[in-house]
Amino acid sequence: MSEILSVKNLSKRFDDLTVLDNINLSVNEGEVVVIVGPSGCGKSTFLRCLNGLEDIQDGEIILDGENISHDKKTLQKNREKIGMVFQSYDLFPHKTILDNVTLAPIKVKKRNKKEVEQEALALLERVGLLSKKDNYPRQLSGGQKQRVAIVRALIMQPKVLLLDEITAALDPEMVHEVLDVVLSLAKEGRTMLIVTHEMQFARAVADKIIFIDGGKIVEEGTPSEFFDNPKTDRLKKFLQTFSYNK
Amino acid sequence: MDPNVLSSYLPLYVQAFLLTVKIGWIGIIIAILIGVIVAFTIHFNVPVLKPIAKAYVELFRNTPLLVQLFFIYFGLPKIGITVSAEVCGAVGLGLLGGSYMAESFRSGLDAVPVSQSESALALGLSQSQLFGSVILPQAFSISTPSIVANVIFLLKETSVFSAISLMDLMFTAKDLIGLYYNTTECLVLLVVFYIVMLVPVSILGTVLEKKTRYKMFGV
Ligand SMILES: Nc1ncnc2c1ncn2[C@@H]1O[C@H](COP(=O)(O)OP(=O)(O)O)[C@@H](O)[C@H]1O
Ligand SMILES: [Mg+2]
Numbered sequence: 405m406s407e408i409l410s411v412k413n414l415s416k417r418f419d420d421l422t423v424l425d426n427i428n429l430s431v432n433e434g435e436v437v438v439i440v441g442p443s444g445c446g447k448s449t450f451l452r453c454l455n456g457l458e459d460i461q462d463g464e465i466i467l468d469g470e471n472i473s474h475d476k477k478t479l480q481k482n483r484e485k486i487g488m489v490f491q492s493y494d495l496f497p498h499k500t501i502l503d504n505v506t507l508a509p510i511k512v513k514k515r516n517k518k519e520v521e522q523e524a525l526a527l528l529e530r531v532g533l534l535s536k537k538d539n540y541p542r543q544l545s546g547g548q549k550q551r552v553a554i555v556r557a558l559i560m561q562p563k564v565l566l567l568d569e570i571t572a573a574l575d576p577e578m579v580h581e582v583l584d585v586v587l588s589l590a591k592e593g594r595t596m597l598i599v600t601h602e603m604q605f606a607r608a609v610a611d612k613i614i615f616i617d618g619g620k621i622v623e624e625g626t627p628s629e630f631f632d633n634p635k636t637d638r639l640k641k642f643l644q645t646f647s648y649n650k
Numbered sequence: 651m652d653p654n655v656l657s658s659y660l661p662l663y664v665q666a667f668l669l670t671v672k673i674g675w676i677g678i679i680i681a682i683l684i685g686v687i688v689a690f691t692i693h694f695n696v697p698v699l700k701p702i703a704k705a706y707v708e709l710f711r712n713t714p715l716l717v718q719l720f721f722i723y724f725g726l727p728k729i730g731i732t733v734s735a736e737v738c739g740a741v742g743l744g745l746l747g748g749s750y751m752a753e754s755f756r757s758g759l760d761a762v763p764v765s766q767s768e769s770a771l772a773l774g775l776s777q778s779q780l781f782g783s784v785i786l787p788q789a790f791s792i793s794t795p796s797i798v799a800n801v802i803f804l805l806k807e808t809s810v811f812s813a814i815s816l817m818d819l820m821f822t823a824k825d826l827i828g829l830y831y832n833t834t835e836c837l838v839l840l841v842v843f844y845i846v847m848l849v850p851v852s853i854l855g856t857v858l859e860k861k862t863r864y865k866m867f868g869v
Contacts, residue, residue: 457768484774494769497866498787507783508773540865553769560773 405432408595409454409564414463416446416453416619423449425619427463431564434593438606441616442642447599450616451566454597455486468563484512487557488566491573493549495541495556501528502537505556513560520559527555531585547578551585558589565589567598583609603646607631615639655835659826666822667843673739673816674808674847678801680744685751692752693759703752710749715810718742723814735816739808747804754800758793759785791862798855805848819843 409431416424423446431437439447452458454465456472456479465473472482495504505524509515528534531551533544541549550570557565567586571579583605590596590609600606606613607627614624615638623630623639634640690696691703710718719742726733733741762785770780812821823840827833863869 455772457771480771480774480776483772486772488769488772490765490769490772492765494763494765496766496770496784496788498791499865508775511779511783512774512776540868542866542868556773 405434407431408433408435408468409597410464410466411454412464412466414450414453414465415461416449416458417461423619424453424460427616427619427621429614429621431595431597433595435611436590436594436596436598436609438610438613439597439599439616440601440603440606440613440642441622445616446619447616448568451488451568451597451599454564454566455483455488457488484508484560485563486566487560487562487564489550489553489557489568489570491569493541493546493553493573495549495552497541500538500540501533501544501552504541504552505559508556508560524555524559527559528552531555532581545578546574547581550574550578550582554582554585554589563595565594565596567596567600569599569601571600571602601646603631603643615642617642651834651838652832655832656839659832659835659839662822662826663819663839663843666817666819667847669736669816670808670811670818671847673736673811673818674743674805676740677743677808678747678804680740681747681751681800681804682797684744684748685755688748688752689755689759692756707749707752710746711753715742715746715807716813718746719810719814735811735814738814739811739816739818743804743807746807747800750800750803751797754793754796755789757796758789758791761792762788788866791866794855794859794862798851798859801855802848802851805851806844819847 407430409429411427411429414424414427415422427450429437439450441447449458453460460473463473464471467482467485470478470482472478495501496507499507502521502524505528506517506520509520509523510517525534525537528537531554533548533551533555536544536548536552541552544552553570554567570586571582574582579602583602586596586598587605587609598606598609610627612624613627613630615622615630615636617638623634623636630639631643634643688703688706691699692707696703719738722733722742723735723738766784766788767780770784775783808818809820811818812824815821817825819840823836827836
């Protein structure tokens with residue numbers, strides 16, 4: 405397996421507040437990395453640094469052999485290669501589901517509209533939303549919107565897909581339909597970085613789990629190492645917050 | 651009410667109506683142009699120009715049109731610039747309307763959440779692509795009702811033009827009443843012509859609102 409993404413000594417500060425402190429991470433092609441940690445520990449900020457929504461103060465981000473950390477000019481080009489799905493879906497409310505999905509390939513990649521639409525319809529069918537293609541986002545449930553958001557990112561054929569708590573705003577019965585899609589993406593070998601609080605899902609989907617606390621990677625390992633043999637007290641404490649038999 | 655009086659005044663009213671509509675709409679177009687420029691200046695924090703734009707909005711939104719017209723019509727000649735009543739009316743209305751339109755456009759732009767830009771950026775769109783395809787259409791949907799309200803407000807404000815002797819509807823009505831005392835007929839015609847001027851705008855506005863807002867809001 406070849407390395408697709410490498411983060412070296414990444415640090416991120418908001419004024420005086422150090423949010424990410426010397427983060428190192430290597431992700432191989434096809435690998436699924438789950439990131440967990442207490443609220444406010446910097447998980448979202450980390451993903452946002454990776455696709456340049458936040459600038460970084462120190463370190464390097466290397467995507468597919470290319471250093472993308474500080475080059476403002478290639479930032480937009482590189483964002484095409486990194487998909488991101490947010491907690492709040494952020495579909496474009498004035499566009500139909502089909503137009504939401506086809507906007508970026510047509511505008512950014514200047515691809516043929518007919519061809520893109522065929523591809524979009526196939527992807528929508530795959531997530532069970534073909535019948536919604538002409539609807540507007542407001543006419544969809546949260547879980548449906550989130551599946552569209554995943555399709556909208558996928559159609560750009562990103563090398564890495566970043567998912568930031570994509571089920572956190574959903575009603576429990578909708579969480580599953582979204583996670584099923586993510587699980588199927590993992591099975592077909594997509595490279596993903598996933599921030600989630602769904603621990604069972606993390607165990608099922610992850611090749612590697614990292615635990616961030618206080619802006620540092622405190623522990624990292626395979627799901628079984630991580631859940632069954634946590635090494636640090638901080639991770640043990642964190643995992644306890646998800647259990648009810650105290 | 652005397653039908654003969656009504657019909658004999660009709661041509662004068664039609665003339666005044668056409669003039670009012672012409673000056674009114676030229677003023678509205680000026681207002682929209684100013685409004686867009688000022689709103690962009692404020693929304694995008696353009697250095698130097700932003701405080702000027704804000705001062706303009708405050709100044710013109712908080713002074714009556716009549717006072718603004720007096721400044722242009724009677725004040726400018728004192729520094730050597732004479733303007734015709736028609737130009738004065740259109741420019742005055744445009745300046746007043748520009749401050750209202752600016753606020754409408756700006757509130758639309760401000761109402762589009764930052765997360766919309768971020769999700770568009772994350773898809774690889776450039777700043778100009780995301781502005782044109784994502785921000786502007788949504789801002790316009792949000793602004794439409796208040797833009798339509800401004801247009802109706804500005805058309806009604808044309809009634810102030812009579813103060814600078816522009817032969818608009820109001821001037822014509824006042825003139826005729828002063829001359830012949832047919833108050834009832836003159837007022838009825840006045841109301842009818844204002845309604846003829848405004849009801850189509852109101853209907854068109856509703857259609858436009860439906861069209862632009864339906865997608866996003868469903869109503
Ligand atoms: N734009 C910002 N300006 C200042 N501080 C921020 C900003 N965004 C996030 N933070 C701070 O950075 C820390 C990490 O935030 P975040 O990455 O959202 O955490 P998480 O996603 O793990 O809950 C928090 O303390 C938060 O208040
Ligand atoms: Mg977060």
